[in-house]
Amino acid sequence: MTSVTYTATKGLKLLGDEKGAWLTDTTEETITGSELVTNGDFATDTDWAKGAGWTIASGVASNSGSISALQTISSIPITPGKTYICKLEITAYTSGNLRFSNSTGITAGSNPNYNAAGTYFITITPTASDVLEIYSAAFVGSIDNVSVRLADPDLSTSNNGLGVYGSITKSAVAPGSGLVAYSGFSASNYLEQPYNADLDFGTGDFCVMGWVKPSSVSGAYDNFIELGGPSSINTYADSGFYIATGADPSVWYVATHITGAASELSAGSWTTDEWHFVVMVKSSGNLYSYLDGALTASKVSTQDITLVGTETLMIGRRHSTSNPNWSAASQALFRVLNYAPTAAQIKAIYESEKHLFKKNRMYTQAGEEYSLDFDSVSVLTRGGNTVGKVRLSIDGTREFLKQRDEVMWDVTTGIVDRDNFDQTRRFLESVSSGAQFTFDPYGTIASPDEPRTCTLESNSHQEQTTGPRHISTSFKVREL
Numbered sequence: 519m520t521s522v523t524y525t526a527t528k529g530l531k532l533l534g535d536e537k538g539a540w541l542t543d544t545t546e547e548t549i550t551g552s553e554l555v556t557n558g559d560f561a562t563d564t565d566w567a568k569g570a571g572w573t574i575a576s577g578v579a580s581n582s583g584s585i586s587a588l589q590t591i592s593s594i595p596i597t598p599g600k601t602y603i604c605k606l607e608i609t610a611y612t613s614g615n616l617r618f619s620n621s622t623g624i625t626a627g628s629n630p631n632y633n634a635a636g637t638y639f640i641t642i643t644p645t646a647s648d649v650l651e652i653y654s655a656a657f658v659g660s661i662d663n664v665s666v667r668l669a670d671p672d673l674s675t676s677n678n679g680l681g682v683y684g685s686i687t688k689s690a691v692a693p694g695s696g697l698v699a700y701s702g703f704s705a706s707n708y709l710e711q712p713y714n715a716d717l718d719f720g721t722g723d724f725c726v727m728g729w730v731k732p733s734s735v736s737g738a739y740d741n742f743i744e745l746g747g748p749s750s751i752n753t754y755a756d757s758g759f760y761i762a763t764g765a766d767p768s769v770w771y772v773a774t775h776i777t778g779a780a781s782e783l784s785a786g787s788w789t790t791d792e793w794h795f796v797v798m799v800k801s802s803g804n805l806y807s808y809l810d811g812a813l814t815a816s817k818v819s820t821q822d823i824t825l826v827g828t829e830t831l832m833i834g835r836r837h838s839t840s841n842p843n844w845s846a847a848s849q850a851l852f853r854v855l856n857y858a859p860t861a862a863q864i865k866a867i868y869e870s871e872k873h874l875f876k877k878n879r880m881y882t883q884a885g886e887e888y889s890l891d892f893d894s895v896s897v898l899t900r901g902g903n904t905v906g907k908v909r910l911s912i913d914g915t916r917e918f919l920k921q922r923d924e925v926m927w928d929v930t931t932g933i934v935d936r937d938n939f940d941q942t943r944r945f946l947e948s949v950s951s952g953a954q955f956t957f958d959p960y961g962t963i964a965s966p967d968e969p970r971t972c973t974l975e976s977n978s979h980q981e982q983t984t985g986p987r988h989i990s991t992s993f994k995v996r997e998l
Contacts (some may be wrong), residue, residue: 520929521963522895523953527946528874529883530851531762531867536674537716538854540833541700541728543670546689548702551668551682552596554602555650558664567591571654573983578609579652580660580984594666598645601671603681605639605664605712608632612658628650628984630656636827637713641669641679670700670709673883674853676716680709680833691731691793693848696881697874699731699848700949703834711831717745717854718825719800725859727797727867728852729875733765733828734790740767742796742849746775747828757823761798762836772798772807776821783807786814793875795868801858811868813861816983821909850875873947888948889963890941892931923998926975927959931990942991949974957995 530542556567563574571584579588596602604618618640632638650666655891669679684707688698730742740763747756759774768790773782785807788794797808805819830837833852851871857862859867874881931942949955954971961967977993 521890521958521961522955523889523943524945524949526880526882526886526888526944528880528948531870532674533855533859533863536853536855537676538678539673540670540680541850541852542673543688543698544696546698547670548685548687549682550685554666555590555664556708559709560662565591578660578662581654581657583614583656583658584654585656586593586654590650593647594650595809596644596647599643601641601679603641603667603669603679606652606661607663608659609635609637609662610660611635613658616657617653617656619653639712641672641677661846665775678711678714680711683708683710691875692877694878696879697850699850701848705835708832713827713829717831719856720824721822723801723836723858725799725855726761729793729795729850731789731793731848734762734767743833743852744837745829745831746837756829757825758829761796772805774800774819774821774823776823781805781819781821783815785809797864799858808864811865853971873950880947888944890945891962927995946977954998972996973998
């Protein structure tokens with residue numbers, strides 16, 4: 519009997535210190551986002567319970583320095599367990615601190631203080647519907663444009679989600695696959711993050727990467743992702759970057775831009791209606807583009823894209839008001855990093871994630887431990903009767919490789935009922951990118967004999983196409 523124990527962590531790769539990792543979900547659904555705060559622009563002196571020192575007038579809420587709360591009167595219509603963005607703007611500041619409350623409000627968890635003029639937001643996952651509370655710790659100043667909106671979660675440690683505007687469709691990237699793709703983007707259906715100082719890269723290095731499936735009917739100059747301000751794609755009113763198609767959807771571009779100018783790089787051609795891994799890297803004064811793990815183009819780009827505080831990050835549309843639509847394309851697993859990964863790292867990420875976009879592929883970010891006795895799933899039955907014999911084959915060989923002895927094990931499971939193949943397939947997919955696992959050529963999970971730490975060298979599936987559909991699996995493991 520042969521057994522393996524492994525941890526399935528088949529998901530997007532995070533290199534560390536990402537400033538965002540989005541479009542990472544597994545639920546097929548249509549998500550619809552709208553503003554959930556009534557009178558968040560303080561157009562009238564209504565809808566808010568004002569603590570001592572708070573006043574509402576002239577389109578802002580002000581506090582004179584009292585330690586008190588400004589609270590919505592009605593509960594915010596939220597779904598517990600979903601992710602939301604809470605946002606406000608400090609339009610005038612004199613002294614003190616302001617924060618979203620974590621005592622009676624919906625923002626239990628991380629709760630920073632704000633003590634300067636600017637736009638601020640936090641991403642939260644509430645456990646129940648509640649009121650929104652803004653707490654003054656001797657704050658003197660005024661606020662405006664308070665907002666709560668459904669968000670796409672950020673899987674990075676930054677926890678800065680993307681607000682949902684309109685309706686976005688989430689469907690499997692391939693038949694039977696666990697990962698979903700986001701689509702249905704337009705001028706009114708998109709994802710957006712408020713101004714975020716973490717994206718102020720200046721002249722420093724940064725990277726944007728993600729998976730896209732461009733459509734042959736997509737319009738010209740459509741953006742997958744853009745950091746910028748109003749109409750920045752046309753006038754470059756603010757600093758930022760973008761990844762977009764050209765006039766021909768089979769050609770794509772990456773660019774950085776500052777006020778009045780863009781440093782655009784033609785990133786080459788691709789095949790439409792197929793999934794591609796796109797990467798733009800700004801490193802040491804140069805701009806690079808990578809497609810499916812390979813460098814496609816580069817140019818000098820020394821622009822200082824220091825942000826001015828009005829830029830937002832958009833996925834699925836352009837900031838341009840003249841042609842904002844992003845139409846027939848799908849996107850998944852987008853990340854922004856504040857450093858430049860190496861070419862080897864980019865290639866490794868591509869090789870690790872490309873399997874997720876094939877049919878019947880598992881996707882999970884949380885590590886789950888699995889155990890598998892191979893001859894227990896190698897019995898083919900029909901109607902309660904065994905119709906195929908277990909032919910579990912194990913052959914251990916010693917090979918002289920890389921200037922040292924290496925022990926290889928060749929395993930053939932015999933025929934496996936398709937209904938019982940899911941766990942075997944999960945094992946092969948989970949370790950296909952070099953993950954280590956425990957392999958015991960002689961013992962069972964219940965009675966281990968000689969467990970060894972191994973990696974998968976190769977595997978193959980053979981499927982009978984007539985009659986009952988059977989699968990046999992062969993693979994080679996290498997002891998570490």
